[in-house]
Amino acid sequence: MLVRSIYRGIRSEFGRNVFGYGCRSSRGISTNALGINMDELPKLHPSLLKRAETLRVELEDLETKITSGTFDQETNVKFSTISSILEEFAKYENYRENVASIIEMLNEENGNDQEIIDDCVSELKEYIPKLISATSKVQVKLIPKVSNYDKPTIMELRPGVGGSEAQIFTNDLLSMYINFANTKRWGWEIISKTEGTLGGLTEAILSVNEPGSYDVLRHESGVHRVQRVPATETKGRTHTSTAAVVVLPKLSEGNESSLLEDERQFAPGEIRIDTMRSGGKGGQHVNTTDSAVRLTHIPTGIQVQQQDERSQPRNKAKAFSILRSRLAALDREREIAEQKSLRTTQVSTTDRSDKIRTYNYSQNRVTDHRCGFSLHDLEGCLSGEKLEDIIEAVEQEEVRERIESL
Amino acid sequence: MARISPRLIKDAYSISPLLPYFLRANPNISLAKQELKWVQEELPQSEWRKAARSRHNLYPLQYILGSQPFGSLDIICKEKVLIPRPETEEWVLRLCSVLKESAQNLSIVDACTGTGCIALLAKHELKDSAKVAAFDISTDAYQLSMLNRDAHKLDVNIVKADLSEPAQLMHICSSFDLILSNPPYIPLSDYKLPVTLNGIEKSVRKFEPKSALVGEMEFYDLLVQNLVRPFGASGFVFELGYREQAEFIRKQFCEEEWGSGILKDYSGNVRCSIGWKRGSNLDILERLCDEVL
Ligand SMILES: C[S@@+](CC[C@H](N)C(=O)[O-])C[C@H]1O[C@@H](n2cnc3c(N)ncnc32)[C@H](O)[C@@H]1O
Numbered sequence: 001m002l003v004r005s006i007y008r009g010i011r012s013e014f015g016r017n018v019f020g021y022g023c024r025s026s027r028g029i030s031t032n033a034l035g036i037n038m039d040e041l042p043k044l045h046p047s048l049l050k051r052a053e054t055l056r057v058e059l060e061d062l063e064t065k066i067t068s069g070t071f072d073q074e075t076n077v078k079f080s081t082i083s084s085i086l087e088e089f090a091k092y093e094n095y096r097e098n099v100a101s102i103i104e105m106l107n108e109e110n111g112n113d114q115e116i117i118d119d120c121v122s123e124l125k126e127y128i129p130k131l132i133s134a135t136s137k138v139q140v141k142l143i144p145k146v147s148n149y150d151k152p153t154i155m156e157l158r159p160g161v162g163g164s165e166a167q168i169f170t171n172d173l174l175s176m177y178i179n180f181a182n183t184k185r186w187g188w189e190i191i192s193k194t195e196g197t198l199g200g201l202t203e204a205i206l207s208v209n210e211p212g213s214y215d216v217l218r219h220e221s222g223v224h225r226v227q228r229v230p231a232t233e234t235k236g237r238t239h240t241s242t243a244a245v246v247v248l249p250k251l252s253e254g255n256e257s258s259l260l261e262d263e264r265q266f267a268p269g270e271i272r273i274d275t276m277r278s279g280g281k282g283g284q285h286v287n288t289t290d291s292a293v294r295l296t297h298i299p300t301g302i303q304v305q306q307q308d309e310r311s312q313p314r315n316k317a318k319a320f321s322i323l324r325s326r327l328a329a330l331d332r333e334r335e336i337a338e339q340k341s342l343r344t345t346q347v348s349t350t351d352r353s354d355k356i357r358t359y360n361y362s363q364n365r366v367t368d369h370r371c372g373f374s375l376h377d378l379e380g381c382l383s384g385e386k387l388e389d390i391i392e393a394v395e396q397e398e399v400r401e402r403i404e405s406l
Numbered sequence: 407m408a409r410i411s412p413r414l415i416k417d418a419y420s421i422s423p424l425l426p427y428f429l430r431a432n433p434n435i436s437l438a439k440q441e442l443k444w445v446q447e448e449l450p451q452s453e454w455r456k457a458a459r460s461r462h463n464l465y466p467l468q469y470i471l472g473s474q475p476f477g478s479l480d481i482i483c484k485e486k487v488l489i490p491r492p493e494t495e496e497w498v499l500r501l502c503s504v505l506k507e508s509a510q511n512l513s514i515v516d517a518c519t520g521t522g523c524i525a526l527l528a529k530h531e532l533k534d535s536a537k538v539a540a541f542d543i544s545t546d547a548y549q550l551s552m553l554n555r556d557a558h559k560l561d562v563n564i565v566k567a568d569l570s571e572p573a574q575l576m577h578i579c580s581s582f583d584l585i586l587s588n589p590p591y592i593p594l595s596d597y598k599l600p601v602t603l604n605g606i607e608k609s610v611r612k613f614e615p616k617s618a619l620v621g622e623m624e625f626y627d628l629l630v631q632n633l634v635r636p637f638g639a640s641g642f643v644f645e646l647g648y649r650e651q652a653e654f655i656r657k658q659f660c661e662e663e664w665g666s667g668i669l670k671d672y673s674g675n676v677r678c679s680i681g682w683k684r685g686s687n688l689d690i691l692e693r694l695c696d697e698v699l
Contacts (some may be wrong), residue, residue, distance in 0.1 A: 167558075194436075194439075194444075204688045256477070273672070275492075275672040280601040280602070280606075281604055281675060282493050282671060283491055283494075283591075283647050283671070284488070284491065284591060284592055285466070285596075285601065285604075285605070286601060286606065286649065287466055287607060287609055288432075289444075289467045290437055291492065307440060309475070310444055310474070311475030313475075313477060313495070314475065
């Protein structure tokens with residue numbers, strides 16, 4: 001029964017989501033003495049297999065294109081992306097074949113020769129974990145990308161419930177994302193920031209300029225909750241406060257040179273631009289420093305206001321960039337809602353009002369409620385070094401859900 | 407400027423002890439916070455308190471910080487020279503985006519250039535497709551505009567000259583296609599009135615040069631007689647503050663030869679008079695008009 005226990009051990013260690021599509025419970029039909037069969041091992045969903053096949057054909061086409069002398073940037077990038085996906089896929093296939101042949105041996109052996117069984121067991125011990133990790137890696141790569149996955153990111157942070165403590169937490173989250181960007185060596189800039197009281201923030205907009213960072217950071221969207229004793233609390237009581245994080249793909253630079261292109265995205269009359277009017281006659285009569293610009297997207301009613309820059313055109317450019325991002329996010333929400341309504345089982349992760357994560361100071365713990373993952377290193381999370389562990393767990397959970405809904 | 411309640415001062419103080427000083431110059435606390443933030447970002451800490459006191463005295467923020475953004479340029483600002491206005495920035499940018507589409511070898515002059523902002527931004531935007539010159543009567547303006555030109559390394563010919571002296575203007579260039587100007591346009595009667603009665607802000611009256619502000623029709627008359635006509639220009643954009651000024655300018659030109667219109671600013675106020683010689687390559691200026699006269 002040794003193999004079964006290894007198998008169970010692996011199962012409990014890695015969690016059920018690593019087993020990929022179609023894993024049966026261990027009560028499935030056993031075809032060998034040790035009660036293990038291929039159906040119980042991780043395997044890819046048929047539609048992902050089909051996608052791998054499509055990619056293989058595509059790669060061949062690209063190969064002929066390149067050997068016939070086409071050498072443009074786009075073809076090259078495509079070629080290297082696809083080959084790296086197929087490399088992962090080859091690993092997966094390789095491990096699966098290995099494991100299959102070991103199991104086949106076990107089947108034929110039927111439990112008579114202890115030495116062979118021992119060999120098989122030790123090989124399974126080596127290969128099953130490898131198969132598991134290869135499966136989850138290739139799944140992430142084969143699953144269709146979300147739109148704008150290759151874009152930089154805009155993150156909007158605002159305090160929720162909890163007064164000034166929520167404002168301080170908003171500032172903590174901002175630092176966490178800046179630290180995270182620094183550890184990844186991603187460029188970033190603060191687009192705007194409004195300070196509240198006691199070192200807190202009433203709003204912050206952060207731009208992470210690395211292309212593709214959106215696909216990582218989008219998992220941070222949602223309500224974050226903190227449980228701790230505020231510095232101002234005299235009786236030592238723990239408070240619960242929240243901050244909301246909205247993550248958007250960044251579609252334009254948001255500077256004077258991108259402004260023209262951004263404005264062109266909209267039909268005349270689609271946007272109302274309000275500049276804070278200077279009093280009276282304006283012009284030489286007054287000297288205003290109010291450079292705020294507010295955009296209203298008339299069809300959706302979305303409003304964006306920017307005032308951090310002393311330059312009005314710069315505020316306008318930033319506002320346009322943020323507006324485009326928000327509209328892209330809205331498109332994506334609609335897309336998800338449509339997909340959901342086609343499905344019978346509801347995916348619970350993307351509800352805006354849901355708390356996605358809790359930062360518990362007294363327990364030194366960060367728990368992500370979407371995947372149940374807990375990191376017992378709050379400091380490491382806030383310093384940006386361990387945040388990726390959480391994001392990866394969320395990503396895996398998302399992949400699992402998406403595969404289930406395929 | 408609204409009355410400042412003790413409550414507001416208390417609230418401001420709880421955010422920063424320096425913030426109350428910014429309340430007098432600003433209509434609300436969020437703008438005051440914004441100004442304090444800019445001061446803290448741009449000046450060394452040792453100067454914050456002095457800056458706050460000056461601002462309490464309604465001293466212009468741009469003189470405190472030493473600059474004002476104008477398009478993508480940071481224009482150096484100093485006492486005795488008018489601070490560039492956002493309304494001016496707006497029309498200059500609009501003008502440049504129209505000219506960029508079809509301008510070729512334009513010769514432009516900016517009369518009464520002050521800090522040099524109009525001429526410098528035009529050169530910055532239009533690059534080699536335009537030759538730009540500028541002049542001002544004031545020595546302070548002349549020196550500051552030179553300083554700004556050098557800071558941005560822009561090829562603009564700047565001269566100290568008086569718009570009312572044709573002989574001085576002759577030295578600048580033999581001909582100009584396009585005349586730009588933001589001359590003093592506030593009638594003396596309004597110069598003395600508060601903003602609420604269509605007059606001017608206290609801070610402007612107290613700290614910006616009167617000679618850059620007070621004027622009525624005479625400057626437009628000079629611009630037409632001493633620049634547009636003798637230099638054979640085929641277009642002009644003149645900033646102004648009153649519809650009467652636009653109508654006055656319109657009357658200087660015969661309708662068969664010249665088209666003319668009004669540009670309004672982002673607040674909906676009449677802001678520029680625009681003119682173009684019919685059939686010339688500057689009839690594209692018509693696109694800037696919110697109203698044809
Ligand atoms: C309203 S300010 C405009 C400054 C600048 N063009 C701007 O838009 O910020 C008017 C300028 O006209 C200048 N000025 C006044 N009388 C003048 C004259 N007779 N000839 C040339 N410049 C004159 C003043 O020195 C002042 O700099």
